[in-house]
Structures are given as structure tokens and as C-alpha cells.
Amino acid sequence: MKHGKMYWENRYKGNSTGWDLGHPSLPLTQIIDNLSDKNTKILIPGSGNSYEAIYLIESGFTNVTVLDIASQPLESIKNKLVINDNITTVQDDFFQHTGKYDLILEQTFFCALEPRFRESYIKKMS
Numbered sequence: 001m002k003h004g005k006m007y008w009e010n011r012y013k014g015n016s017t018g019w020d021l022g023h024p025s026l027p028l029t030q031i032i033d034n035l036s037d038k039n040t041k042i043l044i045p046g047s048g049n050s051y052e053a054i055y056l057i058e059s060g061f062t063n064v065t066v067l068d069i070a071s072q073p074l075e076s077i078k079n080k081l082v083i084n085d086n087i088t089t090v091q092d093d094f095f096q097h098t099g100k101y102d103l104i105l106e107q108t109f110f111c112a113l114e115p116r117f118r119e120s121y122i123k124k125m126s
């Protein structure tokens with residue numbers, strides 16, 4: 001695989017993360033602000049530094065899972081949130097992950113995948 005685990009680990013290690021906004025994306029915060037059920041089970045795949053997850057936790061959401069194939073951004077979010085029962089961090093390949101969610105939010109994950117995985121992405125998401 002061209003963009004496998006090592007590729008992404010190296011991008012984080014080399015600080016080559018031009019996609020990283022440094023804050024939650026506005027369209028996603030607008031969606032989050034309109035969610036009334038704080039117990040909605042939410043997955044953020046390809047979460048990277050997970051700014052949206054931090055926003056969710058700070059907004060009172062209780063069931064948030066972030067998933068990334070790379071370890072470094074997940075360690076970073078664990079350090080930021082210390083111990084918090086409302087968030088689960090999973091280091092895994094999205095395509096191997098099993099789980100059902102009420103809502104999946106993502107920021108620049110689909111567009112980061114090799115085009116040949118687009119069809120599998122649609123199937124896995126559904």
C-alpha cells in the first residue's frame with residue numbers, strides 16, 4: 001500500500017502535516033452545535049490531531065471514538081485530554097475496524113486515501 005501506516009507515521013514524525021488546521025473545522029463545529037443528544041455515539045476516522053473530538057468533549061459529548069492508523073496524533077490527544085471516559089482512542093486501519101456508530105464525522109480523511117479505496121470507503125462507512 002502506497003499510503004500505509006509507515007507513510008502516515010513518517011508524515012507526523014517529519015512534521016509534514018500541511019492539512020492540519022490547528023483547530024476544529026468550522027463546518028464540523030456547526031454540525032456539532034446542532035446536535036441535541038450528547039450521548040450520540042460518534043466516530044472520527046482518520047482523526048489526526050482530533051481537534052473536532054476535543055471540541056465534542058468540551059461540548060459535553062459522552063461517547064466519542066477517534067481512530068487513526070498512526071500512533072503519534074493519538075498519543076498527542078491522550079496527553080491533551082489525560083484521562084477522560086468520554087473518549088476512546090483506537091489505533092487501527094479504518095478498513096479493519098468493526099463498530100457501529102450513530103454518526104461519523106471526518107475531516108480530510110476521504111481525500112487522503114488512495115483513489116482505489118474510495119469504493120471500499122463508501123461501503124465501510126455505510
Ligand SMILES: C[S@@+](CC[C@H](N)C(=O)[O-])C[C@H]1O[C@@H](n2cnc3c(N)ncnc32)[C@H](O)[C@@H]1O
Pocket residue numbers: 003008009019020021045046047048049050067068069070073092093094095106107108109112
Ligand atoms: C490528511 S490527514 C487528516 C487528519 C485530520 N483529520 C485533520 O484534518 O487534521 C489523514 C489522516 O488519516 C489517517 N489515515 C490514513 N489512512 C488511514 C486508514 N486506512 N485508517 C485509519 N486512519 C488512516 C492518517 O494517519 C492521517 O491522520
